[in-house]
Amino acid sequence: MLRIRMARFGAKKKPSYRVVVIEKWRARDSRCVEVVGHYNPVVSPAVVDLKHDRIAHWVKSGAQASDTVARLLKAHPTPSA
16 A cells, blocks of 8 residues: 655754655655655745645555645645646
């Protein structure tokens, strides 16, 4: 089963996250299927960069978003084109 969740990167005390599509049972920072966004909570305001089209593709393919990623998607909806 695929999940859309965050993988932690960055230095100690300066986290930066990648929003990734990954197998559910893999470790947090292991190899992922695809990187679908970035999240940097350190800067003010926090930077959220999501590829909404790819996230929609993976959700249609059966991937489930984690609770944290679901909150990010709700707070940053798809921009109107």
